[in-house]
Amino acid sequence: MTDRTDIAVVVIGRNEGARLVAALASLAGRVQRIVYVDSGSTDGSLLAAANAGAQIVELDLDTPFTAARARNAGFEALDPLPEFVQFIDGDCILEPDWIAAGLGALRQNADIGIVTGWRSEIYPDASVYNGLADFEWHRPAGDIEACGGDMMVRTSVFTTVGGFNPHVIAAEDDEFCTRVRKAQWRVYRLPISMTQHDADMHRFGQWWQRAIRTGHGFAQVGALHPEYFLRARQRVWFYGAILPIAAVLAFFFLPWMLLPVFGLYILSYLKTVRGLMRAGLGSRKALHQSVFLSLSKFPNLIGLLTYHWRVLRSSDMAIIEYK
Numbered sequence: 001m002t003d004r005t006d007i008a009v010v011v012i013g014r015n016e017g018a019r020l021v022a023a024l025a026s027l028a029g030r031v032q033r034i035v036y037v038d039s040g041s042t043d044g045s046l047l048a049a050a051n052a053g054a055q056i057v058e059l060d061l062d063t064p065f066t067a068a069r070a071r072n073a074g075f076e077a078l079d080p081l082p083e084f085v086q087f088i089d090g091d092c093i094l095e096p097d098w099i100a101a102g103l104g105a106l107r108q109n110a111d112i113g114i115v116t117g118w119r120s121e122i123y124p125d126a127s128v129y130n131g132l133a134d135f136e137w138h139r140p141a142g143d144i145e146a147c148g149g150d151m152m153v154r155t156s157v158f159t160t161v162g163g164f165n166p167h168v169i170a171a172e173d174d175e176f177c178t179r180v181r182k183a184q185w186r187v188y189r190l191p192i193s194m195t196q197h198d199a200d201m202h203r204f205g206q207w208w209q210r211a212i213r214t215g216h217g218f219a220q221v222g223a224l225h226p227e228y229f230l231r232a233r234q235r236v237w238f239y240g241a242i243l244p245i246a247a248v249l250a251f252f253f254l255p256w257m258l259l260p261v262f263g264l265y266i267l268s269y270l271k272t273v274r275g276l277m278r279a280g281l282g283s284r285k286a287l288h289q290s291v292f293l294s295l296s297k298f299p300n301l302i303g304l305l306t307y308h309w310r311v312l313r314s315s316d317m318a319i320i321e322y323k
Contacts, residue, residue, distance in 0.1 A: 006083040007103060007152075008033035010074030011054065012067055013090025014321075015041045019198050024052035026093040033082070036090075037074040039065040045090070064316045067149060068164035068172035075155075075163060086152045092195040093122070101192055102152035113157035113185025114177060116147035117194025129201035129210075132289055135281060141191035145228075146177035150195045157185055165224070169317045170303075171217030178225050200323050209322040211296045215303020216320060223307075233304065239268060239294075240301030269294045 009031050013020045020036075027034055036049035037057045049056050057077050059065060071087055078085065084106060088094055098117060105115045118141075121134035137148075151173070161179045168175050177187050201207055215236060218229045243261055250257035272293050276286035303320070310317060 007031055007086060007099065008035065008078050008082045008084075009086045009088060009094075010035045010037065010071060010078075011049075011088050011090055012037045012039070012070035012074065012149075013041065013045055014039040014065065015043045016045060016090040017043050019091040019200070020045050021048045021052075022093050022198075023088060023090050024048060024054060026096075027088075028052070030094070030096075030099050031086070033078065035074045035077050037070040037077075039070050064169075064318050066166055066169050066172065066317070066319055068168050068176070069166035071149070072163045072166055075158060078155075081155045081159075083155060084152055085155055085158065088150050088195060089197070091198045091200070092119070092150055094195055095193045097192070098194045099152075101190055102194075105188065105190055106152065106154060109186070109188070111186050112154075112188045113180045113183070114147065114151050114153050114187045115190060116144075116151045116188070117190045117192050119148060119150060119195045119197050120193065122196045122198045127202045128288060128292065129203075129207040130199050131285065132207070132292055133197070133199040133201065135276070135279075135289065137197070138279065139189065141189045144187050144189050145181065146174040147187060147189060149173045150197075154185075157183070167317055168220055168224075169216060169319050170213045171221045171229070174217070174228065175221045175224060178221070178228055206322045207292065208299050209320060211299035212303040212306065213320040213322065214296070215300030216307045217303070218300065219304040219307035220317065223311075232300075236297050236300040236304055239265070240297035265294065 009027055011023060011034065013036065024034070034052065034054040035057060036054040037059065038045055039059050040061055046056060055077060057073050059070060059073060075085060084103065086099065086102065102115050106112055119137040121130050124131050124134035157180060161183050164172050164176045181187055201210070218233050218236065222229045222233055243264060247258060247261045250261060269290055272290040273286045276289060277283060281289070
């Protein structure tokens with residue numbers, strides 16, 4: 001084991017199975033303290049964590065599970081607190097050189113509160129859905145607005161902003177990063193690989209559920225920070241609700257109006273294709289993935305409406321799982 005005492009790792013998971021075993025193996029010998037937070041797993045996750053020498057935290061089953069709640073519980077289990085905490089999801093493998101790189105960036109830049117790196121899919125060609133996730137992770141390095149749940153954080157910053165919001169069921173990492181930036185800390189992405197992720201999506205239904213969860217995140221985080229996800233929400237309302245309603249009205253009253261409605265969808269699709277190709281995706285993959293990106297506005301809308309319905313009924317913000 002390394003003699004570093006200034007950093008600990010918090011791993012969260014729920015029924016990740018072999019993915020969790022790989023995640024924990026990637027941490028072996030890199031840090032002294034590993035906390036694994038389990039959200040009601042029914043597989044061998046707890047045994048795998050114990051075999052890896054991790055401190056185990058089991059979340060209370062009576063309170064709704066969220067990734068945010070799990071990360072907070074892992075942080076609270078650290079005693080004494082290290083100077084930095086690396087968060088990683090249980091379906092990710094940490095790259096060997098990441099810990100040293102992340103620590104170096106935080107030590108050399110006192111104004112950075114969160115540092116992250118590049119995430120990639122382990123099996124991007126296993127399905128179009130994995131490919132979509134892989135391209136989703138391709139983001140520029142430098143100062144950024146937000147990052148995913150794999151991140152290295154100053155514990156002083158985490159404590160100051162109050163950690164993750166445990167009630168946010170999706171995009172909780174975006175919400176956390178937004179509060180960190182509003183507290184005048186930088187969120188920074190290094191131009192190096194940090195984690196390998198296993199989306200393990202092979203069915204249309206999985207992708208659809210994930211897109212619903214994304215829409216829920218757009219709405220819930222937008223309710224907390226109206227400026228964030230604004231364009232995303234506008235696109236979902238326009239392409240997922242307004243244009244379909246216009247198409248139905250046109251069908252019954254002004255059939256010729258169907259042409260411009262469908263024309264707007266086609267233009268949006270072509271714009272998406274061009275954007276993916278400019279970002280480096282091959283034409284064949286860009287044409288294929290753009291179909292799903294265009295279609296995603298509909299499950300996104302379901303997610304938006306689900307959030308607002310839950311608020312209206314004062315219901316719990318239950319997690320939306322896709323695997």
